[in-house]
Amino acid sequence: MNVFALLLSAVLSLPLAAQAAQPAAPVPLAAFFDNAEFGEAVLSPSGKYLAAKVGGGDQREGLVVVDLSQISLQVVARFADVDINHVQWVNEERLLFDTIDKRIGVGDVRFAPGLFAVDRDGKNFRQLANRNANFVQPSGAARLLPWHTFMMEQRGAQNSDYVYVRSQKIDGPGELRYEELLRLNTRNGHATSFGRPADTRGWMLDDKGEPRLTWGHEKGVQTIYLREQDGEKGSWRKLASFNAYGIAKQGFDPLAFGPDGTLYVVSHHAGDDKKAVHTLDLATGQVSAKPLVQLDGFDFSGHLIFGRGKLLGVRYVREARDTLWLDPEMKQMQAEIDAKLPNTINLLTVPSRPETPNVLVRAYSDRQPAVTLIYNSEAKTFNKVGDSRPQIRAAEMAGQRFLRYKARDGLEIPTLLTVPNEKEGQKLPLVVLVHGGPWVRGSSWGWDANAQFLASRGYAVLEPEFRGSTGFGGRHLQAGFKQWGLKMQDDIADGARWAIAEGIADPQRICIAGASYGGYATLMGLARNPELFKCGINWVGVTDIKLMYTGHWSAISDLSEQWKEYGMPQLIGDLEKDAEQLKATSPLLLAERIRQPLLLAYGGADQRVPIYHGTKFRDAVKAHNKEVEWVEYAEEGHGWTLPKNRIDFWGRVEKFLDRNIGAGASRPDPGPGAPQAK
Known part of the structure; x- marks a missing residue:
């Protein structure tokens, strides 16, 4: 099939995700972990x-x-x-x-x-x-x-051959000194510096595509500078300063400039627990008292959609990614598309200066990987542009639910639960999949390769948004400060116990797994809750908090000195004041407690969690545990970028889980001398 046929197919005749299910062999690993076959498309x-x-x-x-x-x-x-x-x-x-x-x-x-x-x-x-x-x-x-x-991630004015680009001054791994903005002619390559008020680290363009905001960090303080709309390129003034880490009461994240020059920001204002969209008074630097957009139960995360000189709608993330249209025409178009594609969430992108009825549609669900289409709003027809993963059949994928359970101290913990097809109501082997960060939101409702692969092999998958995760309010985030291995760990264990109580999980077949911070939590879970977790899978995981501070002669860490000096002491623990706590929550120092089967995987070129975290822990745990599998991908960093390594790793995971909590775990050992199957 030629490129054109791959790119544009016939008008859709069936709603996405509506194929009839057919019994089949397990979906091959490559369908989940190979590179997506179709990526970016831009009108x-x-x-x-x-x-x-x-x-x-x-x-x-x-x-x-x-x-x-x-x-x-x-x-x-x-x-x-x-x-x-x-x-x-x-x-x-x-x-x-x-x-x-x-x-x-x-x-x-x-x-x-x-x-x-x-x-x-x-x-x-x-x-x-x-x-x-x-x-x-x-x-x-x-x-x-x-x-x-x-x-730049922002698009510019798109009315000339000029663009703005970023030029970074980097002093070493993790050490960005400043970021300069250049105005570049894409025809002749000539570039001029726009000028900056300080050692700035980020920029925002206004609705006309011109630089209006810049910001930087110094000694744990973030300062935001504003350029007056009619000012020269060097006429910057300080707009606001606040704590760069944790939760700043008067802090905000710039979101966008509207066509009328209004600056929209995301902020915890006046003690509100959830971040919401506000406007900012450019004269005083004060956040508006009343929010423009507020999501019940969630911090605002997303962006504003402008067009035709006004605010058309809001793209946001609650349980899933979706859109609220304020413009009646766009609201009607969304309804038309949703009626034609009822099994997916359909995200619309309109051209910046539309002269045609063409709209880009990205359709997805928990079972359906993203599909990109062009919708003709006059003819009411679709042309499919590309499937991200055409080998995946939605009918063979598992359903996913967004839920909340209570931790032992009463805090509500959001979670995603993925249950294999036709196995609802059964006590299943469970994988508790812990996200990295940890100061991020782990995931939102939608197709995910890791969870869907595990579900395709018969495992229920629980993905808890433990305290310290972002997206669920300031109290939820702050409750995780200095709680690595403590209450954050309790939340994960309480999720597994909740799954047992709900009849979802077989209590004798639960494994904990995760990468980065999730790898750390895996090791702590095995050490603290051996009665609960029968095995563990840690890839690129932190094994000792002190090592994050001190590093090791054998490899380079990209953690910045500012983060170590001002961020980590507030959010994780102070190297001196919290020394005893850091010892008590070090998987490396608790290695002798871990006797369960363990799969460890690290990247030889990882600078975020350098491989010495893995090798030091591997040597410590193997002294007491003979069921440790180790794998190193020498060319990989903080995660697996190459399909061959993703496929190899998840193939190892499949075999590891099968023999420890899967079908292989229930097969009796034939004993020595027994005839071997051929």
Whole structure:
């Protein structure tokens, strides 16, 4: 099948996720853990054209542009040794993009993403930023920006050949000194600095695509600067300062500038427990008393959707990602699309300056990986652009529910529960899957490779949002401060006990698993609750909090000195004042307690949790535990980027779980001398 046929298929005749179920062999690991077959797709400002990344066979992922009116396709960029990564429209005629090598691990990366521009017809290609750290450029070559130049996540004005890009001054792993903003001409490569008021670390453009906000950290304090709308590029003034870590009563996160110049922010204002969307008085730096958008039971997370000179709607995350439309036309269009695709949540993206009826739709559910479509709002028809994982059949996937259970001290713990098909009401082997961070939200309702893979092998999966997780209010977050291995750990154990009490989990077949902080919690769970957790899987997990501070001569950590000095003492524990607590909650020092089967996996190039965390713990636990499996992926960092390693790791997980809490665990040992199956 050619690229065009892969990219644009016939109009959908059946709702997504409505296929009839058919008995089949287990879905292969590669369907879950190979790279997605279709990724980013972006409408041009008018909506006339669609830019998309496509691969196929042994070819690298390239960039194509589809003329949606003539149904014609043009390959505009493809390299033999690297893949297209992020893509933006500079204007209606020109695209900006960078690159990534999807065939190597983090430890083998030798080149930066670079920066490139090309017209939508494939002409006037230009490299704008270097991919290596050469200090001397060849004589006569067009001058390139340095390798540490990156795209902005925000789109610009899209009405000229200019864009804003970020140039970072980096002193070492984890040590960003400042981030400079450059105005770049994508035709001739000429760039000028916009100027900055301090050692700034982030920028925000206004609705016209011009820089209006910047911010930086110093000694644990975040300061936000504002440029007056009619000011020169250097006319910045301090807008607000507050604690950069934890919860700041007068703090806020800038969200967006509206068409009328209003600044929208996300804030815990006037003691409200949940973060909400407010406006900010630019003269005083004060957050409005009344919120504009407030989500019942959740902090606001998402973004505002502007168009036609007004606020059209709000994209947000509650149990799942969804949209609230304020504009009547968009509300009607959403209803039309939802009626045609009733089994999925359908996220609409409109062009910035629409001249066509084309709308981009991203459809997903708990059983359905994301599918991208173009909806013609006049003809009321769909064209499918691409499936992220076409090998996945929604009917074979497991249902997922968002629930809440109570911890032993009464705190409500949100959780996701995924139960294999046709096994509701049975006592199942359970995997408690603990998210990393930990100061993040673990997940939201929707298709997830890890949970769905485990469910496809017969396991129920519980993903608790223990205290310290974000997204569920200030009290929920703050209740986790300095609670690594303590109340945070209680919440996880209480989730497993809740699953037992609800008749979901077989109490003799529960395993705990997780990466990063989740790996730490796995080890602490095995040490503290051996009666509950029969086995554990830790990948790239912290094994000693003190090691996060001190590091080790054998490897480099990317934890910044500011985080160690101002963040970690507040959120995790002070190295001196909380020394005894840190000892009592160190898996490394508790290794002799852990006698359950254990799978450990680490990346040899990990700078977030360097491999010495794993090797030191492995050596300590193996002195008392003979059921320890160790795997190192030498080229990987903090997680597995290569499909071959993801498939290998989860294949090991499948075998490990099977023999410890799965079907293999219930098979009797035939004993020595017994005949072997062939």
